Amino acid sequence: MPDDPSAPKTIRVATDVGGTFTDLVYFETDRGTGEQAVRTAKVDTTPPAFEEGVLNVLAKGGVDVGTVDFMAHGTTVVINALTERKGAKVGLITTQGFRDVLEIARGNRPDFFNLKYVKPEPFVPRYLRREVPGRMTFKGEERQPLDLKELDLILADFRADGVQAVAVCLLHSYANPAHEQALTAAIAERWPEVTVVSSHQITREWREYERTNTAVLSAYVHPVADRYLGRLTDGLGAARFDGSLYIMRSNGGVDTVEATRQIPIIMVESGPASGMLGAAELGRRLGLPNVLALDIGGTTAKCALIEGGQVRVTSDYWIGRSRKSAGYPIMVPVVDLVEIGNGGGSIAWVDDFGKLHVGPQSAGAAPGPAAYGRGGDQATTTDANLALGRINRDFFCGGEVVADMGAVDAALDRLAARLEVDRREAARGVIRIANNNMINALKLVSLNRGHDPRDFTMIAFGGGGGMHAAALAGELGVRRVVIPAEAAVFSAWGMMMSDLRRDFFVTHLVDATPAGLADLAATGREVERSALTAFADEAIAADQVRFTRFAKMRYQNQEHSVEVPLPDGDFDKQGASVVDAFHGLYEREYTYRLDAPVEAIGLHIIATAEVGKLQPVRLPSNGADAAAAVKATRNVDYALEGVHPATIYDGDKLAPGMRFTGPAVIEETGTTVVVHPGQSVEIDDYRNIHILIGQGG
């Protein structure tokens, strides 16, 4: 019986559906002794029936689903529906005079020399964008009553045109959602079968284009995600699952299936978010609250800054945005991360003027890097790592794939010819350019926001994290790198560490005066009350819920705000210290402070509740010498540091307390860790690998 205190063991699993693989992490904790056993597994992702992959990986991991107490689940089903444009046919109803906002967007052209720029196509064509009269002011006061006399006609047209989901977004609904609520209720009454998504249910922030697009994309993915979650629940039920199932959100927390089914768009970045959350949690456990988290996968690298054990969550999130495209905004709470097209499969290429580039094009899973021997003839980062001896050609992909070194050499030779250098120099160039791309991304989340990377620990994971982390850390002046024990399935691991978490962003503009802050505090209490009501409906008691509050503050007339942590209780009674804290935070980020009036534009409130997350236990140190884990020695090319004979360690044999120094390479099934000359390594009590760089350690 799950969660039965008399049962000898507590069983927790996390399943993470990624673009290529579906991962499993399984933890079994003995209630008597506290001893834990961990298992991990990986299977291919099974689109479009993603739930089959989940059941497959549970089977491969030997999990008896009926015994599982707690399951956390993350999925790419939402982002897939968006990027592949496989969602529902959506109709939009908005305020009179504003149906074209979705098409007008913000009018920007990031690719500014390109006079043939193509604007992203709206997800709803104009004939399915309809209007109703009625206006609120920015203060939330009714200026013109809502008029629904055209609604029957609009819905009849939508039905005739095959609309499957209706999105609703009215002007200033962030300030007062009454009109949106009335319109949504009227649609539900007239057309109960259709999905209706209304903007205030997702966000209470201003900017009508962003909010409208959010409602539209949420409606677009709603039917797909809802069906998926339904099939997943059914599939697990058929396997006799009766534990608690939680779904990973994009904000680094989990949520109930019921809440997720209401607003599935909150899953949009669930995989990347859980990796970053995992890094924050691991840092806290290790007493390392300031972390630069780096996740290197097959096609991209993602990084985030964690300060004081907290990931930063923002609602300024866009999909498909780049130097070439404006992208689409989704105003949902998402872990603030920077993603670049630079992973193990990124293709190296030479432009018409002899300059070397790496990514953002990726060889993907098919044909994959040249070394896969599946016809890939372009050199990738992985191929360069093989050629330089950093990845073991005889233990490629954990020994499951025979590296096609002939193809690797041929691909690199082509590159070398274009660069007029030899093969080795070409491979070194690929690694250096790839590393530099990642350095720039890491600087974006640290230096660019006023943080010195030397004050941070790097936690690196994903298949490629360990390969590059030590070099990147050296470059940035980071003194300690941690490669987690479950690095290759770390996103799944992170899910198991998650609390139930909901983020609320609310726009409410006030002067930072006692009266203004009292007004803001009242808004905050209202948000918290309604959050508690929602939790109570899901049988989560008020005393389980913890609130963390931030005010979004700025100097009057500015636009961008700084998140200022608020004290518990009535923060408006400590208004002066809140304003002081703002000046201090502002100065740290931007180097100066002003003698100018301060205002608050709203609140960010985080509600968390513990729902039985995992508490990993320390492993005993058996006092074994690291020599016991040595497999071999081989020459490894460290690019600018030259070629060195590196000691090769079997990662599976590393035990707590072991120490050794670089040059070394640690080989595990899912990942390879490269340790540079002069760096030292320690294995901690959870079998995480610590790489210490320079004197500081």
Add this chain to the structure above:
Amino acid sequence: MRDTPTTDPITLEIIQSALQAAADEMFAAMRKTAMSAIIYEVLDMGTGITDGQGELAGSGAGIPAFVGVLDKAVQRILEIHGAAGAIEPGDIFVTNDPFYGGVTHLNDVIIALPVFAEGQIVAWTANIAHWNDIGGMTPGSMSTEARELYQEGLRLPAIKLFSRGEPITPVIEIMKANSRLPDYLVGDMWAAVASVRVGEKRLLELVQKYGRAVFVEAMARYMDYGEQVTLAALRKLPQGRFELAEEQDDGRIFNVAIEIANDGLTIDLRDNPDQDVYSANVSADGARVASQMMLKSVTDPESVCNGGSFRPLKVLLREGSLFDAKPPAAHSFYFETEVRLFDIIWRCLAQHLPGHLSAGHFASICGTVIGGPHPDTGRHYTIVEPELGGWGAQTGRDGVSAMFSGFHGETFNCPAEISEARNGLFVDCLAINDEPGGEGEWRGGKGIRMDYRVRADGNFLTCGYTRSRILPWGLEGGREGSPNYIEIRRTDGTCERIAMTTGLTVNRDDVIRVVTGTGGGYGDPARRPRGKVLDDIRDGYITPERAREVYGVEPD
């Protein structure tokens, strides 16, 4: 071309990408801290890095028309402060004057910081942004009626703002005293200073890591690379001399002659009207910026852009003309003339470079300034904004709707919800403009229609729109687009159409209707696929009557 490199190419590449990252960081820092909406929301700003001599070392970040100003400003600062020891570490310079390297108009303030390594200037970090009010005869400083630069605000002639790291307080006090919005001015100034300082920090880290010589070499080679990219692209274009004369809304004729050769591109603007009595004048550097932007757009726009990219460009000007005005010519509406210049170069090339360019777009900044009392806060508000409009069609694709002009880039419109909170206006509608025009096998993109309803008496409107009479041009038989204009719809039922005005009074419940044009069409309308016409009818982009008339399409 220099000799073979002494430093390995990957190191150079890494330094070069760090230059771009530094310019981006400078941009982000300034955007997040600026006070004026035109800086942080409209992003009427640019940041960049030059080498020690003032040649642009990277494409910088922000509006290219603005980044292209920075090198010219630095070169002028170097010229004025040429004496040995005149420029010291920790100095920061300011200029806004078109005759002192300011290029544009007095509202655009440039802040520049020399980066010293081993006692020598190895680079400059600089930014430019539109400050809300710099003094002069009109609120917001821009006037279509100014006859002299002196009427447009305070001139800052490439002087020091900081000396050895410390602010020169008297200069700042003079600036504040001359502005109607001194708090904004101080906020924007500190944002700009923080931005050039963060750039300096990043460059010094590079110098420390790689050494001064390698750093300087990386910049030099990057510019050589930029030059090679342009030359290679020029060689793929048809050679020859191309000319165009175009009538303007006010009846003047603008002329351009362009010569494309293997080793360079020459733009001859000498045969143009004398400088303007009012404020539509462009400085010589302004004419160069417009020419540089178009050169880049026809020569590998995807690739790197820096000072080297523009070495193959020669611009011929006549002093005292509209495109090379002499002091004390007024400049505050320079941008409308500069976008006209950009557009005639575009039009001239489009007819001779098939496939490279689209038909004409609405081609106006549509600069709109509205101000007055905010009925909710009691504070004075000012909007200074460009407007969105329609872009021209090209082979295989309809034009893009509702985007800022080709003179902009990463510029954002102001959301109605924010505008209503910040300004004393209601935004009654923001819609695609469905006026006819721009039809073709591929049709032009649509402009917008936006209604600002004024909430209090005693507000003012200043605007300067062109392409209000002479319409966006079509290509290969495509129809002309539609005009840009403002309609003042008064409470007494009168309605007045305008394109240029300064300080027009508007009162409570008057509606300022901004209408921007549809871009030109491409190809004979008769060739447009019937299905596309039916889609446009379904979507309301065209009426069935107009579809019948222009496309000969009868709905089913």
